[in-house]
Amino acid sequence: MTAPALPSGDTPAGGATPAGRVTPAPGLERFSFNQATAQHWPLAEAVAGCAAAGVTGIGLWREPVQEYGLDRAARLVRSAGLTVTSLCRGGFFTTPDWWDENRRAIEEAATLGTRELVLVSGGLPAGSRDLDGARRQVTDAVAALADEAAAAGVRLAIEPLHPMFSADRCVIATLGQALDIAERFDPAVVGVVVDTYHVWWDDTVYAQLARAGDRIAAFQVADWVTPLPEGVLLGRALPGEGCVELRRLREAVDAAGYTGPVEVEVFQASLWSRPGPDILAATIDAYLAHVP
Amino acid sequence: MTAPALPSGDTPAGGATPAGRVTPAPGLERFSFNQATAQHWPLAEAVAGCAAAGVTGIGLWREPVQEYGLDRAARLVRSAGLTVTSLCRGGFFTTPDWWDENRRAIEEAATLGTRELVLVSGGLPAGSRDLDGARRQVTDAVAALADEAAAAGVRLAIEPLHPMFSADRCVIATLGQALDIAERFDPAVVGVVVDTYHVWWDDTVYAQLARAGDRIAAFQVADWVTPLPEGVLLGRALPGEGCVELRRLREAVDAAGYTGPVEVEVFQASLWSRPGPDILAATIDAYLAHVP
Numbered sequence: 001m002t003a004p005a006l007p008s009g010d011t012p013a014g015g016a017t018p019a020g021r022v023t024p025a026p027g028l029e030r031f032s033f034n035q036a037t038a039q040h041w042p043l044a045e046a047v048a049g050c051a052a053a054g055v056t057g058i059g060l061w062r063e064p065v066q067e068y069g070l071d072r073a074a075r076l077v078r079s080a081g082l083t084v085t086s087l088c089r090g091g092f093f094t095t096p097d098w099w100d101e102n103r104r105a106i107e108e109a110a111t112l113g114t115r116e117l118v119l120v121s122g123g124l125p126a127g128s129r130d131l132d133g134a135r136r137q138v139t140d141a142v143a144a145l146a147d148e149a150a151a152a153g154v155r156l157a158i159e160p161l162h163p164m165f166s167a168d169r170c171v172i173a174t175l176g177q178a179l180d181i182a183e184r185f186d187p188a189v190v191g192v193v194v195d196t197y198h199v200w201w202d203d204t205v206y207a208q209l210a211r212a213g214d215r216i217a218a219f220q221v222a223d224w225v226t227p228l229p230e231g232v233l234l235g236r237a238l239p240g241e242g243c244v245e246l247r248r249l250r251e252a253v254d255a256a257g258y259t260g261p262v263e264v265e266v267f268q269a270s271l272w273s274r275p276g277p278d279i280l281a282a283t284i285d286a287y288l289a290h291v292p
Numbered sequence: 293m294t295a296p297a298l299p300s301g302d303t304p305a306g307g308a309t310p311a312g313r314v315t316p317a318p319g320l321e322r323f324s325f326n327q328a329t330a331q332h333w334p335l336a337e338a339v340a341g342c343a344a345a346g347v348t349g350i351g352l353w354r355e356p357v358q359e360y361g362l363d364r365a366a367r368l369v370r371s372a373g374l375t376v377t378s379l380c381r382g383g384f385f386t387t388p389d390w391w392d393e394n395r396r397a398i399e400e401a402a403t404l405g406t407r408e409l410v411l412v413s414g415g416l417p418a419g420s421r422d423l424d425g426a427r428r429q430v431t432d433a434v435a436a437l438a439d440e441a442a443a444a445g446v447r448l449a450i451e452p453l454h455p456m457f458s459a460d461r462c463v464i465a466t467l468g469q470a471l472d473i474a475e476r477f478d479p480a481v482v483g484v485v486v487d488t489y490h491v492w493w494d495d496t497v498y499a500q501l502a503r504a505g506d507r508i509a510a511f512q513v514a515d516w517v518t519p520l521p522e523g524v525l526l527g528r529a530l531p532g533e534g535c536v537e538l539r540r541l542r543e544a545v546d547a548a549g550y551t552g553p554v555e556v557e558v559f560q561a562s563l564w565s566r567p568g569p570d571i572l573a574a575t576i577d578a579y580l581a582h583v584p
Contacts (some may be wrong), residue, residue, distance in 0.1 A: 129535050135495065164456040166493035167535050168518045177495050201458035203427065203469050226460045230522040243421050243459050 022081040025054025027288050032057030032085040034265035035064065038122055039274030043068045047080045049280050057085040059263045060221075062108060070209065074112050082112035085261040086193075086218045087159070092122035093141035094171070102145050109153040117149070118193050119158050123168040134171045139181050139246055142190060150189045157217035158182055159193035162201075164290050175199050175208040182215050182272045191217030192251055195265070197224060197236050200244040205283055209252045216258040220265045221246055229269070236266045238282060239290035246290050262291060298491050314373040317346025319580050324349030324377040326512065326557035329355065329575055333568030335360045339372045346514045349377040351512075351555045354400060364411050376406035377553040378449070378485075380512045384414035385433035386426050386463070394437055402444040409441070409512045410485050411450050415460040426463045431473050434482060442481045449509035450474055451485035454493075456524055467491050467500040476505050483509030486545055487557070489516060491527050492536040501544045508550040511582055512557045513538055523563070529572060532584035538582050552584060 024031075033055050035046050043064050058077065065073045065087075071127030077084055092098060109117040121138045124131065142156055148190050149156050155179035160178040161170035172178050178192040191216050199205045201224075209216075228235045239246050250262065264283050271279055316323075325347050328339050335356050342350050349367065357365045357379075369376055382397035386392055401409040413430045416423065434448055441448050452470040453462035464470050470484040484507050491497045493516075501508075501550050515534030520527045531538050542554065563571055 124535050129494075129537050131535075162456065163454060163493040164520065164524070167516055173493050173495070201423075201455040201465050205466070219580065224459055227523040228456065228520070231519040232456070232524065243416050245421050245422075245423065 017166065020081055021029045021083075022051050024056045027292060028054055028056070028284065029169055029254045029261070030226070030262045030292075031055060031262040031284065031287055032059055032083075032263040033280060033283060034059035034086075034088075034263050036061055036088070037264060037266045037271070038276045038279040039267070039272045041279065043073060044076055044281075045276055047076055047082060049277050050082055053280055054285065055082075055280070055284070057083045057261045057263070059083055059086045059088065059265060060112060060114075061088045062105060065108065065112065070108055070111055077112065083261075085263050086116040086118050087112055087114050089120045089159075090117045090156070091119035091159075091170070091204045093138050094122040094125050098122070098141055099144070101287065102141070103148060106107060106145065106149050106152050106154050109154045112173045115153060115155050116157045116191075116193075117154050118218060119156055119242075120161060121158065121170045123166065123171060131171060135177075137241060138172060142181060142185065146185055146189050148201075150186070155188065156185075156190045157219050158190065159192045159195060160198055162198040164228075174202055175205060179208060179212055179215060187214050191215045193218045193220060194249075195220040195222065196244050196249050197222040199225060200249065205249070206252050209249075209256050213256050216256055216260075218263060219250070219253050219258060219260065220263045221287070222249070222264065222266050234267045234269050236268055238266055238268075238286040239264065240286050247292075250291055251288045262287070312373055313375075314343050314348045316348045316437055317381065318347070318570065319584060320346055320576065322584070323347060323553040323554070323576065324351055324375075324553040324556045325575060326351035326378075326555050328353055328380070328382075329556060329558045329563070330568045330571040331559070331564045333571070335365060336368055337568055338572075339368055339374060341569050342374055343372045345572055345576065347374075347491055347572070347576070349375045349553045349555070351378045351380065351557060352376055352404060352406075353380045354397060357400065357404070362400055362403055369404065375553075376404045377555050378408040378410050378571075379404055379406050380410045381412045381451075382409050382448070383411035383451075383462070385430050387415050387432050388416040390414070390433055391436070392394060394433070395440060398437065398441050398444050398446050401446045407445060407447050408449045408483075409446050409484075410510060411448055412453060413450065413462045413464045415463060416457065423458075423463060427469075430464060431476070434473060434477065438477055438481050442478070447480065447509050448477075448482045449485045451487060454490040456520075466494055467497060471500060471504055471507060481493060483507045485510045485512060486541075487512040487514070488538055489514040489537050492516060492541065497541075498544050501548050505548050508545060508548055508552075510555065511542070511545050511550060511552065512555045513542070513579070514556070514558050526559045526561050528560055530558055530560075530563065530578040531556065532578050539584075541584055542566050554579070556583075
């Protein structure tokens with residue numbers, strides 16, 4: 001991510017100064033705004049914008065949090081009355097520094113007060129074709145990190161990414177595969193992330209959601225549109241713009257027992273070019289129309 | 293596909309005029325050249341180039357065959373001593389003209405003397421989110437076409453496409469899903485296509501290949517490289533350029549009982565920009581180094 005500009009203070013720049021928690025706006029009781037949806041919106045402004053809009057939850061990313069300062073970010077979000085619904089991302093277990101990076105990510109999640117550390121497991125090492133080996137490494141890494149996560153009160157939330165990312169971002173490509181790993185551990189310590197963009201195409205997804213039950217650590221929403229852009233990373237779209245049965249997937253996640261936040265996370269160059277408050281407003285509108 | 297320029301005659305423009313079948317060059321006994329790998333190479337030149345190189349099989353596409361003339365193309369290939377290993381493509385069952393188009397495709401396959409009609413099943417109809425409905429339509433369409441295919445001696449070869457194509461090209465995304473459909477029919481009439489590019493990422497692929505057995509109607513090879521280009525269709529690469537365990541997949545296909553041709557099929561703008569004979573030579577080299 002491009003680092004947002006550093007704002008001058010720790011407290012929200014606009015909106016009311018809340019005492020305690022933000023009161024959700026009607027229909028937004030479960031809505032969470034993933035900060036990457038407004039990639040260029042400085043953290044303090046995004047936090048203030050969410051609070052002012054009656055958004056109670058925000059999903060954060062490690063890089064902008066580190067730029068802002070971890071403790072300072074934690075104070076900022078707390079003082080605004082927001083909940084950090086997830087931290088993206090740990091993982092990338094096939095890179096040499098995975099151990100130190102993931103221990104840091106666990107600490108950061110705990111400091112920010114979120115239980116859910118989203119794990120994007122990493123792709124094949126450069127020049128490697130050993131897909132089975134990379135997948136074994138994910139399981140081994142999760143096992144190696146589980147005790148530390150448990151001690152910190154953080155859940156390792158394995159996110160299957162769409163198979164178009166298997167080579168370079170995440171060798172875990174389906175919900176079934178993520179559950180095969182997660183089920184080896186205490187569900188309070190290792191769970192899975194369900195992201196509509198990554199799983200919508202899978203003819204087994206509804207069966208796997210039922211299987212997942214209390215393993216569902218986070219539910220993220222984005223829509224699928226074509227043509228995919230070069231590099232495919234920024235192809236995600238706002239709810240309703242594409243072909244994904246978002247409401248059906250949300251209902252299936254709920255039927256599995258999930259009662260947590262619904263985090264909208266969109267990476268899209270044209271959306272990012274708009275002002276942060278406009279992006280948040282568009283995201284809320286899209287969510288209300290297509291998800292609850 | 294862009295239609296290749298019409299060549300002036302029906303017989304190969306270069307190389308020897310064979311009597312009977314082409315004698316395969318060493319190591320090329322199973323190799324087949326899919327004509328889309330050299331998208332701009334006129335059909336007659338591609339056929340002559342294959343024969344001259346000791347390539348015994350060619351995979352054809354309907355559009356350039358229609359441009360050249362169906363009967364004329366059949367004579368061309370036969371007189372060159374080549375075998376048509378597959379015809380791409382039938383399918384697109386979610387478009388209004390699927391019935392007529394697929395009946396024509398069956399006739400064309402029979403005329404060309406190939407048993408394998410590759411089916412790319414089609415994506416979601418414009419504006420639709422009914423993925424289950426589109427998938428049911430594929431099964432219904434295959435059922436509706438099976439008798440006609442059987443009568444023509446043509447096998448309906450269902451190809452699962454990579455899930456990044458689920459919305460706009462093929463709602464059949466995994467080998468398991470293709471087999472779920474194919475298994476409802478006589479294996480002499482309905483089979484599956486295994487294309488390394490589309491299935492390599494799937495953690496169940498080796499189990500599904502074992503399951504497939506004599507359902508494997510065609511085996512196509514391309515490698516996976518990143519970053520994916522805009523639209524992702526032209527991201528395929530020559531064997532060895534990417535991260536797919538091609539030899540392992542070929543061995544698994546063989547272990548399932550498949551003894552047919554191995555068709556290299558690459559769509560890549562930079563490869564297409566080269567002269568046809570260069571493309572064929574590069575494809576043969578890549579195949580010999582990474583597949584048998």
